[in-house]
Amino acid sequence: MSRNQTTNRAVSLPSKSTGWKHGAGARWLLLLLFVLLFYASLSPHLIPRTYDIKLGTISDREIVARKQWNDEKATIKAQERAAENVEPKYSIVALRNEGLIEQIFGRVEQLNAEDQVTFQNKVDIYRREIPERYVSFVNNFVRTNLNSDTYSATLLEEMAKNVKDQQYQIPEETYYKLPLLSSKQIEEMEAVGVDVVRKLMSEQLRDAETARAKVAELVNTSALNDRTSREIVAELARYAIMPNKFYDKEATEEARVQAKEDTQPVVIKEGDVVVKRGQLITEEVYERLEGLGLLQDSKNYWPHLGLLLLSLLFLLLIYFYLEQSGILSSGPDRKYNNAQLLMLWLIFALNLLTMSIISMIQTIELSYIGYLAPAALGAILIALLLDTHLAMVCSLLFATIGSIMFNLDNDHLFDFRYGFVIAVVSFAAIFAVHRASQRSTILKAGIMVSLFGTVSVLTLLMFGDALPRTELIYAGSFAFASGLLTAVLVIGLMPFFEISFGILSALKLVELSNPNHPLLRKLLTETPGTYHHSVMVGNLSEAAAEAIGANGLLCRVGSFYHDIGKTKRPSYFIENQTNIENPHDSIEPKLSKSIIIAHARDGVDMLKAHNIPKPIRDIAEQHHGTTCLKYFYHKAVKLAEAEGEEPDFTEDDFRYSGPKAQSKEAAIVGIADCVEAAVRSLRNPTMEQIETMIQKIIKNRLDDNQFNECDLTMKELDSISQTLKETVVGIFHSRIEYPEDVKPKERLG
Template identity: 70%
Template sequence: MNQQTGQEETKTFGWSGWRNSGAVRWLLLLLFVLLFYFSLAPHVLPKTYNIELGKASDRDIEAPMEIKDEKATLQAQEDAAERVEPMYSIVALRSETLLEQVFARMEQLNQDDQVTLENKVAIYRSEIPQMYIDYVDQFVRLNKGNGTYNDSLLEEMSTVVKEQAYRIPEETFYKMPQLTAAQLSDMQTVAVQIVHKLMGDSLREAETARTKVAELVNASSLSERKSREIVQELARYAIMPNKFLDKQATNDARVAAKENTPQVVIKQGDVIVHKGDEITKETYERLSSFGLLQTKKNYWPQLGLFLFSALFLIVIYGYLEKASNLSGGTRTGYSNAQILMLLLIYLLNLLAMHIVELTQTRTMPYVGYLAPTAMGAMLIVMLLDVQLAVVSSFVFAIMGSIIFNTGSGQIFDFNYGFTTAVVSFAAIFAIHRASQRSTILKAGIMASLFGSASVLAILLLGDIPPKTDLVMTVAFAFASGLLTAILVVGLMPFFEVTFGILSALKLVELSNPNHPLLRKLLTETPGTYHHSVMVGNLSEAAAEAIGANGLLCRVGSYYHDIGKTKRPGYFIENQTNFENPHDSIDPKLSKSIIIAHARDGVEMLKNHKLPKPIRDIAEQHHGTTFLKFFYHKATKLAEEEGVEPDFTEEDFRYPGPKAQSKEAAIVGIADSVEAAVRSMRSPTMEQVESMIHKIIKGRLEDDQFNECDLTLKELEKIAQTLKETIIGIFHSRIEYPEDVKSKERLA
């Protein structure tokens, strides 16, 4: 497998030993079947109900097909008509003409010397208000029936204009007879201009414009106070509302709204009968016509769906068994924790598909292409295995063709199945061996491009839809890939933390030299840093040779000796310009210092919250190996002092534990090999090969590989790979047979 699942304490998820429990495994497999069953049940199982006439329904009953609802249609039409706002129309009254008639009458009457002042006042008091009414009535008569305005509008206009008629103050009528013809001419010009300007706006209330008259008159050319006062009153008198409720237009609009109201239909999936509703005869007959009445029990569809779900599980479990055979595992190549993670990925992917399916309609079936169907495949690639992702892609494609089927008459709509398969495969190939989180976005873009291309190909092969639908379909397919990338980026940390997953992306982040611990290793113990890098190169090559996680070995090697930063001078690779301090201290103390670096390293890694697989490598790379040098030194000192040793070989062993994984064992071998090669001056290839086999044989005989499942065949591959890698790294230092013979001849 491409990724390494951390072996966290079993208490994290509940009971001890659950990761390898057969009962838990079968429970998880059963949950797979149930997940498939309930995901597909709403789409493939016919719904029937045990309904009795006259009784209340005990559940909601949904329509299996569309049906016209006349009653709801009539109600919808009434609602649409009520939503139409009242409509108003402008009537061009041209009240300037009325004003001109008033001024003409004033000029005529004021020049008549036979009429007394009192009579003139009385005439103005009676005629001017009547002229307003007569003008309105005449306007109605002239426009009635000519098609310019409808009768109801003219009637409304006449009523509103008369209601808003302005009442001229009494004192104004006494001022009017005193006006000369010249004054009237100037006043008429100003009054007509003001009325024309204010009536240019639409007015429902005349008073709104009348309040602006005084300001305009004061700004006019009239200088006499009396003239300005009379012009103000006459302008207010002539100003009329010109915007009126058009009842006929409003009624026409409401009729049009009713006509444009679409037919109300009970769509597929809509609730026909709500829980608690009484089953009337009409409802009963309608349910019968839909085939929703349960006349007899039929369990065959349920059995068929269960078998269908079981086949999905067989496909998945078959691959797990194949992985077991290839990996040499006991039951499957996957722990229960990994199977649980796979189940959760399936659940999230199917949940996302169902969420999108809820927004899908018969009129907009292309919404289904928005579903992030490649999300599951991408997560499986990064967290579990590429081959398992390919197998899962077929499962997701088949399920997608059922879930997004909007009524093609068949169980499957392979338009969606084909697109799901294409985007999943595109994402798998794009994200395979991803080493940066930006690769997820690139994989999402690839899924977008291939998804859009597959959808376009399907549309062009069939009946080409309208341009809008075509663009929307391709756009939804393109957006699906981007949505997939966003979801995967968001979900990756959740799986990494919850299941202790050390993904390739996380490993690459940890290998950054700017990590605080690696900076500390480089600045405080440069010799150990160089040693760790060399061990990383060796262990990665060896791990990949046997199918283990090479990237984990490399990154684990970077941190495996981090504990040496606590006492750097006591380790030989850091002793460059000073004497070895072990020469002057007790070998027991030296042993304690050397052994402590593994424990110290684990503590430092814990403090910096590095994942457990990295900590395991730091803790286990020495296993329980024997510190021969210090043991023999301590024995020699005891002999020289003439005392019996108060220690045994077990006291000079690392505390362990032994390597629990192949990766930890490989790092331990590479650590010893690198140190041995570094200590050799001008080694030959034969010496390097002999040294590697000696180290591996020594660890094998010391039972250091008993708990990590390394086979003899794999150890041989590791030896061969280490030899080839060392020759490549230390090429300039290794003497070849020709060089040895040349030196012998010179000697």
Template identity: 70%
Template sequence: MLSSWKHSPAVRWVLLLLFVVLFYFSLAPHVLPTTYDIEPGKRSDRDVIAPNAKEDKKRTLAAQELAAEQVEPLYTVVSLKGDALLEQIFKRIEQLNQDDQVTEQNKVNIYRSEIPQSYHDYVDRFAQLNRGNDAYNDTLLEDMAQGAKDQAYRLPEETYYKLPSLSAEQLTEMRDVAVVIVKKLMGEGLRDAETARSKVAELVNASTLTDRKSREIVQELARFAIMPNRFLNKEATNEAKVAAKEETPPVMIKQGDVVVKKGDIVTLENYEMFSDFNWLQDKKTYWPQFGLLLLSLLFVIVIYSYMEKGATPGGAKYSNAQFVMLWLIYLLNLLAMEIVQLTQTDTMPFVGYLAPTAMGAMLIAILLDVPLAVVSSFLFAIAGSVIFNTSTDAIFDFNFGFVIAVVSFAAIFGIHRAGQRSTILKAGIMASLFGSASVLAIVMLGELPQKSELVLTVAFAFASGLLTSILVIGLMPFFEVSFGILSALKLVELSNPNHPLLRKLLTETPGTYHHSVMVGNLSEAAAEAIGANGLLCRVGSFYHDIGKTKRPSYFIENQSNMENPHDHIEPKLSKSIIIAHARDGVEMLKAHNIPKPIRDIAEQHHGTTFLAFFYHKAVKQAEEEGVDPDFTEDDFRYPGPKAQSKEAAIVGIADSVEAAVRSLRSPSVEQVETMIAKIIKGRLDDGQLSDCDLTLKELDKIAQTLKETVIGIFHSRIEYPEEVKSKERLA
């Protein structure tokens, strides 16, 4: 009943609630605002300090409006060319004046109709051609067309009567003068065409034209061709105002600013500001609390989803004891963050890099599961980005989150399958190097600090990894003893020949001990070939037949120079003795507090295999006695369970292979290969591998590795093809 809590759903829900509480209270001081009980018109009995930085939106808005008002209107010079219009008009006059078929009055009428219209057509055509041009927006083109038309010059009536009498030579001379004048006056950019038109007469009089009529006509046509070409760009001006607003820095009330001093009257403005910021107790909102609770629940959902659903197919789910251990690891890691955060200041935020943030990920990788450590690394990174955030602009500072993720992943990679305690120190050094590199990268991507600050930042990050390894080495024995965890370090300790059970195995059953060592060599090589836990296979092999120490003489490897006792007892009794060694082994391992994965290997390495020899012996005995067998094949099978893990299955296969090879006098390579294939096929056909997740491809690798290892171990006993052929020739 005492162990029932480990799988109790009620306990599981309590533990999940404890996770929520842990996350909530770890992050609460960093995200939940402080509130005050103040009233307008009354004196404050204490300094009212801004609990966090807030933007004073009213003052910020006023500053933005002021910045927008100070933006000067933006004008754009449009490439309207009055000289081009002049060229067009002079060309038409020259063409029409040369036509003798048109009377002078008709020419006057044509000029009166076409010349004013040419101005409007030129402006409209320019606007049409430039639509879609990046240089001019549609609003500008519309304003340009309307503005140019509003400032159009009206030619005097007498000018139309003067045009038909002009000769080609006069028109050429007049055109050259008019074009130069229009270019000059429009080249500076005109907002008001009349200002430029007032200068035309002076420029014409200073020209080379001597004929009075020519000068008068040039003056009028030049004035006509001059048009405004500098217009207010409303869109650009509005964009400039928007940019000015955006570039206006927000007016901030900094965290820690004394908004109202003790003894001062609380003004209505102060009160309204605190009300807007939800800093008043009577205006307190509980949305931040709900938000933090939701974030804590999301953290727990991630952990629960992985631990409940993330187990390998056929694998056992995590027990409540493992949940408790995980909760303690999270508590220690978050507590370490909080302690280091207390030393942080606004001027020294980089102190946060000293926190041993990879400690939790490293402990989880060693004691529980590497994928779970990866998941936890993300959660620690998010929590750390909240805890170490010194900025008031956001809840998270992902500079710290990035560094925490990097050092955690580096530590996980470095500690993966640790076999010695020195591996923890190596993983800590790796975390130090990657942490320093990530911090240096972040610093170089931003504004470079002073040299002394840069050195301290990198030094703190480096020290974090070393501190992590020291803490992990110190905490490992606590978790291993308290929870009976089978870590790689624990496996190495269990493989010590001085362990009481291994000494018992060696002294009382030397044959079984030698057999177990050989199975360990075979299973470790096979497991590592497919990426399984080779160290667990080796140590599990050392203990898998520990139950044989109860009746050592009934097992063939211990029967040197003695008669086989099975020859004188009933097959059913022999079967019971043989089968019992697995059960006896589990009981002995439990009594010595050997971790469950090793007990599972001892219990599952035979699965539900069939004791064919004793079954057929019993059948033969029944036939000799002339009675019908009162038993079935199932009565001569191991009780199981079948192998539930790759490691248990591999040890079972290696156990059979070692025993089979030992039974052969001078096996050849072909015999070894055939024998291994037969053993694996027999286990497959018998369904012994149906509960573990070994694939056919992995079984092929196991067979190949076992063959190579057997040849290496029993090298002197195995005959190679060349040796066989030479013996045949000698015979």
């Protein structure tokens, strides 16, 4: 069939259904339900009940608080005053500095006993090792006590910093005096030095210099008579003396935090009476009512109008996307009807219901419980059951609505944190289930939601003030649990939508394409020829469907089952007649016709018995449409002529009972079925023969009005023809003869 032929012939479109699935009234009712859903979901969060009360008047009613409210201004001021009154906290660190001076004298005694080491080398060693021992002594103390309960890490850090900052510098001449000491002198000096250091370090020292100033007096009153010995001991004692009282930042902060916590806030609990009947509205009471959001200057309908407009904006976003993308358009490109719009409404209702339930148990104290909401539930269901791009658009709506629902700040309409998290997890879920082929993909998507949700929540919390570790753990845990809850809900709800709306999701189709399915196993074992034919038809139909934007996976799986009825009488179909005579040669053409035509009806019955979804049953029932079995018709005519009788039948008696193809997918499978059988019947076909045969098959069906009840256009038929030709050439390439004048290029070099 040439392009001119296809473009000059019109394809009749299906008549518009008058049922609710295609009715305009039902569509407008569903759109109104969307507005009501948005309004009802957001009304508790955007339209609080308020009272018309003036300052200085007498209240004519009793007013109770609908929520707990703190007088934050007064509370914060009181807490700050309490924190400022807390004195800085200092802690004593027992360094046991006498150990350092013992180490130094021990090293001096050891090195001075080494005769092989020269005097200058000993001086150099002391000059290097003694400062190193100071630092090592401090670091070892920090390392030893870092994981103990005695000192906090911040206190040890402060101690190390202060001790190193106040390190005493030993005069250079002292290093030259040390190699001259004898063992006896070292022993006497060590005893005096240890005693001096222990005595001075028993005091609480913030500044080591105050203790070092007393070293000379204590050394001079000791038993040491030698002047040089007293000088060396004094220098080393000063060196070993360190501060032992340090500012404890953690203890100070804890004391200030405790002081704030001990400050009693002014709290109005939910249900408390704010104003009694007959009470004077003073300025304090008025501010309290204002803080609780209970005041209005007059009857104000603007919030209701604003919410209504917001709901309409949400609806318009969905509606315009559906119209622009052709999903709900009234033309031949319409993808879904009112049944799918109802399913979209139910998904929105379920998602908003789960979010509303979580928002009801969310409190100021448990604000992070909002991250538990399985907000990605709607995005995953829409992506799996309807359309991926529609799921992305709806994810933005869910994020916006969530930022309103979980907002606990009365001063702002949105809390972007929740909206950001919902958007992140929704898009992550959509990408995770994109082209999903197994149920386990939903669980993987739930894990992705958990991971992305946890990371996004913790990322947001890092930008604020330092939060307690417990709150970080709670927030991350809620976000992680949200993904698992989402996966459980999706897995539980998917069968409901698939059964209730007859939806064949990609997951269900892949399950049905499993060769271990009882029907496919029966087809393979009992009719291997038909099985191979069905697989080939699946390859052809999938390619043709994808070329025009139809459901390629449905075509492939439908092709697997389209001839399942042949398993009742396998030997009567030519692809299964291996090494046997054709039984049709010995029976009447009318009986042959009845057997052949029955395979479509038998297939539908078998598919129903195995609960195969209706779209696949429709393909099995409609792939032949009402075409005529011309071979048996002409055979019957010849037999009647041979017997000299007038035929008591017409061509219509040899037609399939139909119905004609009602969908693009059924029509495509029917074309691919004929094309595969026709090409298989050719011996060494050429590309010209294949192209001519495909065009002839499509043209014959078009002339026979087989496409009158589906919405295939001429342009799409032309695309199907071209795609089938390319696919057939790819599948049967080894059997195709190419024209003689096509010569391979000579090999270069």
